[in-house]
Amino acid sequence: MQTVTNEDAAGRRQPEPLGTLFRVVFGLSALSWGGLALMAQLEHHYVEREERLSRVAFADLIALAWMVPGPVGCNVAVQLGHALRGRAGAWVAGIASVLPFFTLMTLFAIFYRTPLIHAIASQTLLQHFSVVLATLIAVTWYKQTRALVRGKLEWSAAVLGCVALFYAHNAAAYVVMLGAAFGTGWFASRERDTRLAVSLARGDYRLLAALSLLLVLFALPVPHRYELALLWPRLAGAGMTLFGGGFSALPVLKILFVTPAIGVSDNDFTLAFSLSPLSPGPLLNVVPFLGYLIGGWPGALIATLALFLPSGCLVVLAQRHLHQLKTNPRFEHGMKILRAVTTAFLAVAVLRIAAHVPLKPIYLLTALFSATCFAKLKVPVYAVYGTVAVMCGLWLAFGAPSG
Incomplete structure (x- = not known):
């Protein structure tokens, strides 16, 4: 190697x-x-x-x-x-x-809080954007399941992950589910005699201990009066559970931000993910937007550091031990099951978004249009959002009923 x-x-x-x-x-x-x-x-x-x-x-x-x-x-x-x-x-x-999407998403948040943007962002437009977002997640889920979920064990893990996430109501469920998935893959591996031998320096142990502490802080239930004070360290711990890409973060971030103590509404949260594909960067670029809604520019900066810095430190640490990690079959088998389970985050995200959209022909038409653009025509995401926004504006301008 x-x-x-x-x-x-x-x-x-x-x-x-x-x-x-x-x-x-x-x-x-x-x-x-x-x-x-x-x-x-x-x-x-x-x-x-x-x-x-x-x-x-x-x-x-x-x-x-x-x-x-x-x-x-x-x-x-x-x-x-x-x-x-x-x-x-x-x-x-x-x-x-990080800097390009941090700047743009923070600017989105600044203008979103102005009266003009609130007037433009009607409930009908938000629901159409939610349909586009759900369709984009569904297409991503389909592609990921085809690439990551193949054997019976992977499919079983993905299905059980969907059930667990659907009924989960606290952050600990995510940590337990991901840990159980990796452990199942580790112990189900046919290679029994291999050991994961990695030598760590004292600084490495300190880093892993700090990251583990953040993970525990995210997993443990927190009294409502402490949710705001502990938001940023809990966000850093939440980042340690995100293996499935940006869309998989939707349920994880929602449990942190959409609470009475934090003050981010469902509409704010959905709009953040709807604007995310319009900005460069990964889908986790929603974090500066949400951070700004809570604490202005300092909130956007702290939120971005909290989510992106721990994973950056961890990947540099892991790079020094890449050979041992990749050549250990039990570790790789555990990661296969873990990746399969992360597809459940996407499936549940689609269900939860769709549950808040009225079952009307106009939204089904938006879903069909979005699916065709994403799956067949490979149209850029920003072009789909722009087209839907223009069509929705024309629809409202000609007196169509809202909702």
Whole structure:
């Protein structure tokens, strides 16, 4: 197994200047709608064009990014920066990958709170946006199940995960479900004699202890009077449960933000996820929007750091032990079941969004149009939202009944 070192990354050229690294990653992130798009552009630039990394080395970065929680595209950018320029490069690349969508989603939140935007964002438009969002999640769920859910054990885990999530009413259920999925895969593996031998430094143990503490804080029930005070550390712990991509975060983030103590409404939350595909970056770019609604610019910044920083630290830590992780069959089997269970987050997200949309022909037509655009025509997400918004405006302008 080829490991990624600074010498491998540098290849035939001098080390990448930090300024250049920031400029390139920032520019690619600003033009990437979704984590997969960012990964593709990073590979094109640094593997094919600049030859800073070999294809095998970059494939290792992608494989590890799927193994740890958090946004896959940003995790790859952090690893790439670490491979090129060490810890400083990881920080620079991580900030550059987050900054474009942080700025745009915070601006969305600023204008959303103005009277003009509240007047424009009618209930009818929000429900049509909810239909588009549910359709986009459903198409994503279909693609993920085809890629990740194959054997009987994976299908059983996915179905049981749907049932568990449908009846779950607290954060601990997510942690227990994901832990049980990985444990089932670990113990069901046919390889019984392999051991996961990883040597950790003292600083590594401290980092893992801190992340575990945040995870426990998220999982444990918190009295209502402490929900706001503990929101950001609990958000950091929630990030440790997000293995299935941005859409999988919908039920996890909703249980944190949509409470009387926090003050984010269902409409605010749904609109955040509806605006998310209009901005570059992963679907987890909703976090700055929600953070701004709670605490302004400081809230947007703290929320973004809380969700993205722990996974970035974890992926850099895991990169140093990539060889042991990928070559252990029991670990990989556990991850297979874990990935299968994460598809349940998408399925339940669709059900919960659809439950709040009236069963009327106009919304079914929007769903059919969205499904055709996403699944067959490969129309960009922002174009679908824009078309639906224009059609909804014309519908309202000609006196159609709202709702």
